[in-house]
Amino acid sequence: MKKHIILGIDVGGTGIKGGLVNVKTGAMETERFRFATPSPATPAAVAATVQQLVDQLDYHGPVGVGFPAIVRRGVAGSAANIDDSWVGTDITKVLGEQTGLNFFALNDADAAGIATMEFGTGRPFRKEGVVLMVTIGTGLGGALFVDGELMPNLEIGQIYLKNQKVVAEKFISNRIRKDTNMSWSEFGRKFNKYLKHVDAVLNPDLIILGGGAAKYFDEYKKHLKTNATVKPALLENAAGTVGAAVYAYRRNQKTGK
Numbered sequence: 001m002k003k004h005i006i007l008g009i010d011v012g013g014t015g016i017k018g019g020l021v022n023v024k025t026g027a028m029e030t031e032r033f034r035f036a037t038p039s040p041a042t043p044a045a046v047a048a049t050v051q052q053l054v055d056q057l058d059y060h061g062p063v064g065v066g067f068p069a070i071v072r073r074g075v076a077g078s079a080a081n082i083d084d085s086w087v088g089t090d091i092t093k094v095l096g097e098q099t100g101l102n103f104f105a106l107n108d109a110d111a112a113g114i115a116t117m118e119f120g121t122g123r124p125f126r127k128e129g130v131v132l133m134v135t136i137g138t139g140l141g142g143a144l145f146v147d148g149e150l151m152p153n154l155e156i157g158q159i160y161l162k163n164q165k166v167v168a169e170k171f172i173s174n175r176i177r178k179d180t181n182m183s184w185s186e187f188g189r190k191f192n193k194y195l196k197h198v199d200a201v202l203n204p205d206l207i208i209l210g211g212g213a214a215k216y217f218d219e220y221k222k223h224l225k226t227n228a229t230v231k232p233a234l235l236e237n238a239a240g241t242v243g244a245a246v247y248a249y250r251r252n253q254k255t256g257k
Protein backbone atom coordinates (compact mmCIF):
# COMPACT_ATOMS: atom_id res chain seq x y z
CA MET A 1 0.00 0.00 0.00
CA LYS A 2 1.22 3.50 -0.78
CA LYS A 3 2.82 5.29 2.20
CA HIS A 4 0.58 8.34 1.94
CA ILE A 5 -2.65 6.32 2.06
CA ILE A 6 -3.43 6.08 5.77
CA LEU A 7 -6.32 4.72 7.81
CA GLY A 8 -8.06 7.47 9.77
CA ILE A 9 -10.65 6.67 12.43
CA ASP A 10 -13.02 8.97 14.28
CA VAL A 11 -14.44 7.55 17.50
CA GLY A 12 -17.66 9.23 18.58
CA GLY A 13 -20.40 8.59 21.10
CA THR A 14 -22.73 7.08 18.49
CA GLY A 15 -20.53 6.03 15.56
CA ILE A 16 -17.00 4.81 14.86
CA LYS A 17 -16.15 6.02 11.38
CA GLY A 18 -13.10 5.35 9.30
CA GLY A 19 -11.60 4.93 5.89
CA LEU A 20 -8.42 5.28 3.90
CA VAL A 21 -7.26 8.85 3.38
CA ASN A 22 -4.83 10.28 0.87
CA VAL A 23 -2.89 12.49 3.29
CA LYS A 24 -1.38 14.56 0.45
CA THR A 25 -4.74 15.71 -0.91
CA GLY A 26 -7.12 15.14 2.01
CA ALA A 27 -9.38 13.03 -0.20
CA MET A 28 -10.92 9.74 0.92
CA GLU A 29 -9.56 6.78 -1.04
CA THR A 30 -12.38 4.54 0.16
CA GLU A 31 -15.82 5.29 1.50
CA ARG A 32 -16.04 6.21 5.17
CA PHE A 33 -17.33 3.10 6.89
CA ARG A 34 -19.47 3.57 9.96
CA PHE A 35 -20.02 1.13 12.80
CA ALA A 36 -22.30 1.82 15.75
CA THR A 37 -20.32 2.64 18.89
CA PRO A 38 -20.73 -0.33 21.25
CA SER A 39 -22.60 0.27 24.47
CA PRO A 40 -20.99 0.45 26.92
CA ALA A 41 -18.08 1.82 24.88
CA THR A 42 -15.37 0.15 26.97
CA PRO A 43 -11.78 -0.20 25.72
CA ALA A 44 -12.30 -3.89 24.83
CA ALA A 45 -15.57 -3.25 23.00
CA VAL A 46 -14.23 -0.26 21.03
CA ALA A 47 -11.07 -2.22 20.17
CA ALA A 48 -13.22 -5.04 18.74
CA THR A 49 -15.11 -2.54 16.55
CA VAL A 50 -11.86 -0.96 15.38
CA GLN A 51 -10.66 -4.45 14.46
CA GLN A 52 -13.75 -4.89 12.25
CA LEU A 53 -12.90 -1.65 10.45
CA VAL A 54 -9.28 -2.71 9.94
CA ASP A 55 -10.41 -6.11 8.62
CA GLN A 56 -12.95 -4.57 6.27
CA LEU A 57 -10.20 -2.47 4.69
CA ASP A 58 -7.52 -5.18 4.88
CA TYR A 59 -5.17 -2.46 6.12
CA HIS A 60 -1.64 -2.94 7.46
CA GLY A 61 -0.02 0.50 7.97
CA PRO A 62 -0.02 3.11 10.74
CA VAL A 63 -3.44 4.26 11.98
CA GLY A 64 -4.65 7.62 13.28
CA VAL A 65 -7.55 7.73 15.71
CA GLY A 66 -9.48 10.74 17.03
CA PHE A 67 -11.09 10.33 20.46
CA PRO A 68 -13.67 12.43 22.32
CA ALA A 69 -11.18 12.84 25.15
CA ILE A 70 -8.10 14.65 26.34
CA VAL A 71 -5.27 12.59 24.85
CA ARG A 72 -1.76 12.96 26.23
CA ARG A 73 0.91 10.86 24.51
CA GLY A 74 -1.68 8.24 23.65
CA VAL A 75 -3.38 8.10 27.07
CA ALA A 76 -6.98 9.28 27.58
CA GLY A 77 -7.31 11.91 30.31
CA SER A 78 -11.12 12.20 30.09
CA ALA A 79 -14.00 10.42 28.37
CA ALA A 80 -16.94 12.23 26.72
CA ASN A 81 -19.77 9.96 25.57
CA ILE A 82 -17.60 6.86 25.84
CA ASP A 83 -17.14 4.62 28.88
CA ASP A 84 -15.36 6.19 31.88
CA SER A 85 -12.98 3.23 32.00
CA TRP A 86 -11.09 4.91 29.15
CA VAL A 87 -9.72 7.49 31.59
CA GLY A 88 -6.08 6.58 32.23
CA THR A 89 -6.11 3.99 29.42
CA ASP A 90 -3.39 4.01 26.78
CA ILE A 91 -5.51 4.17 23.61
CA THR A 92 -2.59 3.37 21.32
CA LYS A 93 -1.66 0.31 23.39
CA VAL A 94 -5.18 -1.14 23.59
CA LEU A 95 -5.86 -0.69 19.87
CA GLY A 96 -2.32 -1.70 18.92
CA GLU A 97 -2.49 -4.95 20.90
CA GLN A 98 -5.87 -5.77 19.43
CA THR A 99 -4.95 -5.20 15.79
CA GLY A 100 -1.17 -5.60 15.67
CA LEU A 101 -0.92 -2.15 14.03
CA ASN A 102 0.82 1.06 15.10
CA PHE A 103 -1.75 3.56 16.43
CA PHE A 104 -1.48 7.32 16.96
CA ALA A 105 -4.27 8.89 19.04
CA LEU A 106 -5.40 12.49 19.47
CA ASN A 107 -8.40 14.50 20.61
CA ASP A 108 -11.23 14.45 18.03
CA ALA A 109 -11.49 18.24 17.70
CA ASP A 110 -7.71 18.43 17.25
CA ALA A 111 -8.06 15.93 14.42
CA ALA A 112 -10.83 17.97 12.76
CA GLY A 113 -8.71 21.10 13.20
CA ILE A 114 -5.68 19.54 11.52
CA ALA A 115 -7.77 18.64 8.46
CA THR A 116 -9.30 22.12 8.33
CA MET A 117 -5.90 23.81 8.55
CA GLU A 118 -4.37 21.55 5.93
CA PHE A 119 -7.16 21.24 3.38
CA GLY A 120 -10.04 23.47 4.46
CA THR A 121 -11.04 26.92 5.67
CA GLY A 122 -7.90 27.35 7.79
CA ARG A 123 -5.45 26.83 4.94
CA PRO A 124 -4.61 30.54 4.40
CA PHE A 125 -3.44 30.64 8.05
CA ARG A 126 -1.41 27.48 7.96
CA LYS A 127 1.93 29.33 8.11
CA GLU A 128 0.98 32.40 10.13
CA GLY A 129 -1.82 33.55 12.41
CA VAL A 130 -3.95 32.30 15.27
CA VAL A 131 -6.90 30.09 14.38
CA LEU A 132 -9.46 28.68 16.77
CA MET A 133 -11.62 25.80 15.64
CA VAL A 134 -14.79 25.08 17.62
CA THR A 135 -16.67 21.88 16.84
CA ILE A 136 -20.37 22.07 17.68
CA GLY A 137 -21.77 18.59 18.16
CA THR A 138 -22.91 16.60 21.17
CA GLY A 139 -20.43 18.71 23.12
CA LEU A 140 -18.16 21.60 22.17
CA GLY A 141 -14.64 20.70 21.08
CA GLY A 142 -11.76 23.07 20.41
CA ALA A 143 -8.45 23.24 18.59
CA LEU A 144 -6.04 26.16 18.61
CA PHE A 145 -3.36 26.74 15.97
CA VAL A 146 -0.58 29.31 16.26
CA ASP A 147 1.37 29.75 13.01
CA GLY A 148 0.14 26.30 11.98
CA GLU A 149 1.22 24.57 15.21
CA LEU A 150 -1.50 22.86 17.22
CA MET A 151 -1.86 23.50 20.92
CA PRO A 152 -3.49 20.17 21.82
CA ASN A 153 -6.36 19.42 24.17
CA LEU A 154 -7.97 22.84 24.34
CA GLU A 155 -11.08 21.92 26.35
CA ILE A 156 -13.01 24.97 25.25
CA GLY A 157 -16.40 23.38 26.02
CA GLN A 158 -15.55 23.05 29.72
CA ILE A 159 -15.38 26.74 30.64
CA TYR A 160 -18.08 28.51 32.68
CA LEU A 161 -19.85 31.55 31.32
CA LYS A 162 -20.92 34.40 33.58
CA ASN A 163 -23.99 33.53 35.71
CA GLN A 164 -24.08 29.95 34.41
CA LYS A 165 -24.03 26.98 36.74
CA VAL A 166 -23.17 24.51 34.01
CA VAL A 167 -20.15 24.30 31.70
CA ALA A 168 -20.44 25.94 28.27
CA GLU A 169 -21.19 22.73 26.36
CA LYS A 170 -24.18 22.14 28.65
CA PHE A 171 -25.32 25.72 28.01
CA ILE A 172 -25.21 25.45 24.22
CA SER A 173 -24.33 22.66 21.78
CA ASN A 174 -25.93 21.05 18.77
CA ARG A 175 -27.38 18.37 21.01
CA ILE A 176 -29.03 20.98 23.26
CA ARG A 177 -30.45 22.72 20.19
CA LYS A 178 -31.99 19.47 18.96
CA ASP A 179 -33.19 18.26 22.36
CA THR A 180 -34.97 21.53 23.13
CA ASN A 181 -36.23 22.18 19.58
CA MET A 182 -34.39 25.49 19.63
CA SER A 183 -34.79 27.83 16.64
CA TRP A 184 -31.63 28.79 14.77
CA SER A 185 -31.94 32.40 15.90
CA GLU A 186 -32.11 31.36 19.54
CA PHE A 187 -29.19 29.04 18.96
CA GLY A 188 -27.29 31.93 17.36
CA ARG A 189 -27.95 34.25 20.30
CA LYS A 190 -26.87 31.70 22.89
CA PHE A 191 -23.88 30.57 20.88
CA ASN A 192 -22.85 34.20 20.43
CA LYS A 193 -22.66 34.63 24.23
CA TYR A 194 -20.27 31.73 24.31
CA LEU A 195 -18.23 32.69 21.27
CA LYS A 196 -17.85 36.34 22.28
CA HIS A 197 -16.37 35.24 25.58
CA VAL A 198 -13.96 32.80 23.97
CA ASP A 199 -13.00 35.43 21.39
CA ALA A 200 -12.26 38.00 24.12
CA VAL A 201 -10.02 35.56 25.97
CA LEU A 202 -8.06 34.02 23.08
CA ASN A 203 -8.21 36.79 20.46
CA PRO A 204 -7.67 34.62 17.39
CA ASP A 205 -7.50 35.99 13.82
CA LEU A 206 -10.05 33.48 12.61
CA ILE A 207 -12.66 31.25 14.26
CA ILE A 208 -13.74 28.19 12.28
CA LEU A 209 -16.94 26.40 13.25
CA GLY A 210 -17.10 22.66 12.65
CA GLY A 211 -19.27 19.73 13.71
CA GLY A 212 -22.93 19.16 12.97
CA ALA A 213 -24.03 22.80 13.29
CA ALA A 214 -21.41 24.09 10.81
CA LYS A 215 -23.43 23.34 7.70
CA TYR A 216 -26.30 25.51 8.95
CA PHE A 217 -23.98 28.48 9.48
CA ASP A 218 -26.09 30.76 7.25
CA GLU A 219 -29.06 30.27 9.59
CA TYR A 220 -27.36 31.85 12.61
CA LYS A 221 -24.29 33.79 11.39
CA LYS A 222 -25.97 37.19 11.74
CA HIS A 223 -26.08 36.71 15.53
CA LEU A 224 -22.33 36.17 15.88
CA LYS A 225 -20.65 39.40 16.97
CA THR A 226 -17.01 38.52 17.57
CA ASN A 227 -13.94 40.61 16.70
CA ALA A 228 -12.44 37.64 14.91
CA THR A 229 -13.82 36.62 11.54
CA VAL A 230 -16.01 33.51 11.85
CA LYS A 231 -16.28 30.97 9.03
CA PRO A 232 -17.76 27.50 8.73
CA ALA A 233 -15.55 24.46 8.11
CA LEU A 234 -15.91 22.96 4.68
CA LEU A 235 -14.99 19.35 5.36
CA GLU A 236 -17.22 18.94 8.38
CA ASN A 237 -18.17 15.27 8.03
CA ALA A 238 -14.88 13.74 7.04
CA ALA A 239 -12.65 16.21 8.91
CA GLY A 240 -12.11 14.00 11.99
CA THR A 241 -11.15 11.00 9.86
CA VAL A 242 -8.90 12.97 7.50
CA GLY A 243 -7.15 14.82 10.34
CA ALA A 244 -6.50 11.63 12.29
CA ALA A 245 -4.85 10.09 9.21
CA VAL A 246 -2.68 13.19 8.63
CA TYR A 247 -1.63 13.12 12.30
CA ALA A 248 -0.63 9.44 12.08
CA TYR A 249 1.32 10.06 8.88
CA ARG A 250 3.27 12.94 10.45
CA ARG A 251 3.94 11.18 13.76
CA ASN A 252 4.93 8.01 12.01
CA GLN A 253 7.47 9.90 9.92
CA LYS A 254 8.85 11.64 13.03
CA THR A 255 9.16 8.55 15.19
CA GLY A 256 10.13 6.32 12.29
CA LYS A 257 8.16 3.47 13.84
Ligand code: BGC
Nearest residue numbers: 068069070080109139140141
Ligand atom coordinates in the same frame (compact mmCIF):
# COMPACT_ATOMS: atom_id res chain seq x y z
C1 BGC B 1 -14.90 16.85 25.24
C2 BGC B 1 -13.80 17.10 24.24
C3 BGC B 1 -14.22 16.68 22.85
C4 BGC B 1 -15.56 17.30 22.48
C5 BGC B 1 -16.05 16.86 21.11
C6 BGC B 1 -16.22 17.42 24.75
O1 BGC B 1 -17.26 17.01 25.60
O2 BGC B 1 -14.61 17.43 26.50
O3 BGC B 1 -12.62 16.40 24.62
O4 BGC B 1 -13.24 17.10 21.93
O5 BGC B 1 -16.53 16.94 23.43
O6 BGC B 1 -16.26 15.48 21.06
